[in-house]
Amino acid sequence: MANGSIKGKALAYVLVMLLLAAITVVIGLLIKDITYRGYYLTLTLGGIVLFTSVIYAISIKLKSSEDVKGIATSAIQALWVSTSMGLGYIVTANAPYFQIPQAYAIALFAIGWVMLLFGLYSLLKLSKESGVPLAV
């Protein structure tokens, strides 16, 4: 596989997670006036993914395309955090405590599943193509 392709893929995977996290934060802003608990939840989980993804995306962008190991290592580390936070959305979105309106809760729940499954897929794919172990 071409080195440039690994860099592009790694960056794309991290940016997809960034986009999904941004959507959850937007949902949080929409429900801010209805439930401050739900708002803080999205700010916490989404914020962690946003922060991690931005830092690692910059780190990947600055790496040479030849540095396959370095690129994959950064991307895998970022994807582990995002995947783990996806699990966080799955278990928290529908909890009564957060008082999130059902339509928004379902959206967060679904995004959590997408983050978890996409995260696992991209982790396995990147690890296989770059030779960098998942336990990086």
Place this chain on the structure above:
Amino acid sequence: MPANEETKGKDVFGDFATLVVPEEHTKSTLNIFMIYMGVLAVVAAIFAGSGLAQMYDAATMLKVAFIGNLILAIYGGLIAYVGGSTRANTYMILRYPLGRLGSLIGNLIVSAIPLVVWFAVETWLFGLTVNVIYPDNPLTSIAAASIWGGLLMMVTAYYGFRAMAILSYITVPFWYTLVVIGFFASVDLAGGFDKVWAARPEVIAPLGVGITYVVGLYASGSVITSDVARYGKKPWSGAIAWAVHVTIFMTALLFAGGVMTLLTNSPNVIVAIAQIGLGVGALLLAILGQWTTNDNNLWSAALAWINTTGKLNKRVWVVILGVIGTLIAGLWAGLWGMSLEPFINFAVYLGYFIPPVGAVIIADYYVFRPLVLGLKDPKERYKFGPGTKYPLVNVPGVVAVAAGGAIAWYTQQIGWGAPVINGIVSAFVVYLALIVLMEKLGISWGVGEWVESSTGF
């Protein structure tokens, strides 16, 4: 390249149980950090915070937890550096300060026996927690949950360091985030932070009592930091990862448990999370937290048994010890309802001797070898590999551990000072006093000789 690399042997036991970790198998500092965080990610760490809540208000708890954990960071960090620098596990390192035969006894005291007991206790606690959350299902009875929980924990330990790291990567961010959410939710429901800062027990204990309590919580765990730190890419990877995780995150967990106790009289974050409607989250928190801690207990115990017997490989030991621990948890405690007290008492008794082992490692590696034997290069102080000669018994080391353990036990009985710290300081002083004196007087401090075989045993 470390000097030890030149003398690699055959990894017949798995996970380099008796060999130094080769360069190509080393891991990033982040990886080491995640493993330590996985070990810490256990509900018992939050429960321990309730002990502080009996003694202090929230602000003092934070101060006491931070100072205690700073001491643990230094103590465990110094030992982790020995592992990172030599790329050897605890049981190999002990061959120098205790001698080859002495290290066999050291292995039994430090890991081989107590970690199997703790594996059983944690597995039973796992069954208990699952049963509290889902009481009305045959699969979630204490006995059944202990058995399937024990089997889960055996899986990652069976596959070794890499599997444990993968589990930690998926678990750690989720676990800590959910604990933070549970903590804030229970504070929110109990009346907010104003109530936290105002709450206090009737009598405030002296700071030293709490600091000693905190050090005692993790002093034994600090001694085996090398088992993970030896995989570090840099010699300091493990030391830094250990210090950061214990100072920041152990402090935070103790504080969370303490505050929850002050507010609700219960540190049970799992129950708090279940109460806010996060049943699945609470279950995952219990499963994943206990899993990442207990697989490490089992893995370290297996390494210790290999280094004690020189027989069977890591996977076989994981299965043997895992089945014993699971049966104790599932049948003895879970099904027959018998108390785990005898096992726990025995492990606690052995626990008096564990921190002195760490003190002897520190005294030998950082004081005796560089300052008395003149081995200034850290990588030259301990060498391993086929053909390496070790004394059978390092007499001052064995005497110092016995003395330190006895002093810790005795001062606990009479209630004098801080037993854990008494044991550490005594062992450190006794070891240096004896070995330096013997070296200066030309008396041999090492008795007999053991030559390492091609398998590293």
